[in-house]
Amino acid sequence: MSLAGTLSYIQNKELTAKEVQKETVITEKKDSEPPVISGQKDWVITQGESINVLDGVTATDNVDKAVKLTASDFSNQKIGSHNVIITAEDAAHNKTSKTIVVQVNAPEKAEAVSDEQPIIDEVATAEEPIYEEAAEQIVEEPQVATVAETTWAPYTMYIGGLAIPYQNAGQSSGQQVIDSNPNMIATWGGAAVQSGNDGANTHFIGHNPGIFNVLFSLSTGSQIIVTDGSGTPTYYTVDQLFQVDDYATGIADGQSYADDIIGTGGGERITLQTCVNDAVNLIVVARAS
Incomplete structure (x- = not known):
């Protein structure tokens, strides 16, 4: 072997040894992609x-x-x-x-509420003013019930998330109905029998404290649904809320609203009444929509 060949052989061995001694570097792939x-x-x-x-x-x-x-x-x-x-x-x-x-x-319809409210007088007898009530001013939040019905129940008012049963009692027994069950309402003035197509006013009464405290949650534009004896619903929209004394005289303007409240005129509508206190009543008027 020549000197040049010897040098080349030695150099190659040294280079090989150095390569073996080199530290192996592992490059880890960085995860920069979002899931x-x-x-x-x-x-x-x-x-x-x-x-x-x-x-x-x-x-x-x-x-x-x-x-x-x-x-x-x-x-x-x-x-x-x-x-x-x-x-x-x-x-x-x-x-x-x-x-x-x-x-x-929101739920489409609600269950009827149970019978667990206190009994409070609502509308006066024939010898007393027709709107007199003797209840303290107690305004409670309306109960919210869950959807349970698949069809409209007869003789029911759907209002403020509640399904309230009613009786066609008229002036002869409307007061007696709500006194015996404060979770029920009754017709009193206007047409004694609720109908969604008679073109007349029906006046409903109910207790506060009691089931009709829900009236205090209403405002203009609120929707009320009332069914007749066959379960046929009629939709009403609230367009008036005002207060009167026990003689149906407006608190704000001093005008008489007796005929508006218990008369049958004015087209297809309902008028709802409950007490604010022992001398003032809340009136809600809703017309067929």
């Missing part, structure tokens, strides 16, 4: 209904097998539209968010 969310959807539910907005939702990632999914909170008791944010986060803290909408709707 991908799929399967999300918008929801429409009834007030109080429980759901899991993550049902059917998945998240995939180019590195991690398991990706954490979370969803922001919303109230299933609050009627309206709620934005819910679904977030996926991988081990490298890369995040992806998607927004869905949960629409919470």
